[in-house]
Amino acid sequence: MGFSLHDIKIGLDQDEFCFFFQPKISFMTGKTIGAEALVRWRRDGQWVSPNDFIPISEGTGFITLITEKLFGVLISDLDKISREYGKNVPLAFNISAHDLKSRRFYQQVQESLDRGEFDPRNIQFEMTESTVADMSVDSIQIMHDFKNMGITLALDDFGTGYSSLEVLSTFPFSLIKLDKSIVGKIFSSDKAANIIGSNIRMAQRIGMRIVAEGIETCEVYKKLLYGGCHQGQGFFMAKPMETDDFIGFLRKDKQFKGKPIGLVYQSQLDHIQWRKDLMEMFYQIRNSHYENIDYKKDFLFNSLMRDHTRCNLGQWYYGDGKIYQNHIQYKELEKPHENLHREGRLLLEGVLNNRNDDSLVMKISKINKISGEIIRILQDLENRVHHDDQED
Template sequence: MCRMSVLFRLEQESALRHALERDELELYFQAQGDLHNGRVSGAEALLRWRRGDTVVPPSEFIPLAEKSGLIVPIGAWVIDTACAHLRAWADQGLAETRLAVNVSARQFFAGDLESVVSEALARHGVKPSCLELELTESLLMHDPEATTALLHRLKDLGVSLSLDDFGTGYSCFAYLSRFPIDTLKIDQSFVRDMVTQANTASIVAAIIGLAHRLNLHVVAEGVENEAQLAYLRRLGCDEIQGYLFSRPVPEADYLALLASDTTLPGAPQTAAHTLLLVDDEPGILSALRRMLRQEGYRILIANNALEGLELLAREAVQVVISDQRMPGLSGSEFLARVKDMHPDCLRIILSGQADMASVLDAINNGAVYKFFTKPWDDAQLRERIREAFRVQAALALANPLQP
């Protein structure tokens, strides 16, 4: 019986080796949804083995690939193929997207991961930030010192790094602050029970809060129903992945999902958040609106501080962004009034000609939440505005009677 088992394993290993040579492997794509605007934010590339008319799931061949060492060349193929897809999508005129691939422990420590990634990016001319490498907690904690060094070299290539299945392994918070990770992925085991189990809900809330304090993005895996989706929204999770939004599908179906502009169930069709922009330069206001057009905000416009105060008196605004140097009241003076009259509104200064003394004074007095200069980095400013809405929501919950 043992001999038959060994023979069967050897036959399967040989078949898997030939699968790589005969192009029997392919990638499926599971979309990730942005909880802020409801749209597709990226995807995870998942490996499949097509044997004739049968698609073999990874649970049936990945363990064999790991044990035999085939996972190293297979993993290199996955990274290269993911980059090839990203290149093809860009050539088709699709909007820039993020694609995540899983990296096994054996591949991570094989010694050539850095060159595999850099060569694939260069070969296909892919923007590094479009590629995300997913790593597990157990992998990172196997040799923390060596791991940290390699992670920094990978980050130097420009790719993003995510920690998969967070909470199921070592969860060493001391090392979490040292690893150059961009994203935490909450394991589906927590997502599955969080709606009905108080302790699990507390863990999920704590993970999201911790991640945001460390300036990390949070993706919840295994979201299968609208109750889970709604609860994650309330907790301030950034993105979800799961059957509720999309199963893993072939490339053609994933591209069809992108083309359909499908949004998450319950995603607001009109803005749930109101943002006030105050600037005396029409070009700046236009540029900000253009940058934020897919964020789902309800955007109000004022050309000076007095117009801004009038809008704040009429409308429920959660976040205001103001220029510093404007006719009449300066941005810091305007936001000082906003702090006194509308203390529940988060305040941001965005200016290219800021009087730093006035701005620093406003920050020290609590009138300003964040300060950005012109020209700004689009991605960074978008994330800080999202953060402002999260902070404002938390303050509103903590002070429900606030006027």
């Protein structure tokens, strides 16, 4: 059924628009860690499909008025959910290109935050790739301003646009959402499965969280869990639901089975990549491929050779990996990882000081030995977690 812009305006004025909430599940814990707020329109007792009002609203720019009105509803729902459930539950809210051009919407968010109406850690703004295409400098600045407020920015429907990698390198996103059209083909298309695996790896490499949409079966859930995905949503876990039903869902404290084995595997790849970068840097310096050695020295110690707690493996170990802190393999990992960073620093200091002697060869041999030990420990942990997962 077609609706005119006039119909939509009346519906907005009469408070006919509301949110349904689809839970987001953490692959770390199997529990709900938030939800996506999906706009719904109830007209004359019937629910109207978003396809019947979103396109015309976006095409006319009226979508921003909907966004402004519903942002207030979102904050009210967030408060209700937090009070009745007793815990904070982050909510994701879709915004459009028109919204990012609106100073009024920006000011609304800023003023609401200034009044203490919401904690920015509990709000996410989701944008599609098409939303940020050809975006103005002012709109990009608004995105940065939102991020500086503490609001998480998520790139929605990732993989459906023509410039995904450019978008990630240009805009301040910290979370990627794999599009359901790709996720749904994970078993029927090797290409789709490889795309998903590559995107998970890329997100891990650049320090971004990744969420999979459209999970409809247990098999897909397990595949993504073992692949290293961070979060997921879909009909397998829960359909979108009204506010009171969502609060009831939260109170059940449902936990989906499975251990985040994939993140243990990703940590192995992080370590291998770190060692590769180290050795590549060593040989480039030794062979004088760097013109400005002082600049490169600063770069080395600020990135590659940073504190062992801040490399990708270290961030996992002292972050998500803590769920394995009672495993002996986890406890075994810290010391060799610290040693690896120390030896790596000594190796680069040696070559930067123009040393080219047998001691550096011995240093490389020592690094290789420590690296092998780290891989063994991580693989043992991976096997242990697999075993525990089968017993649950």
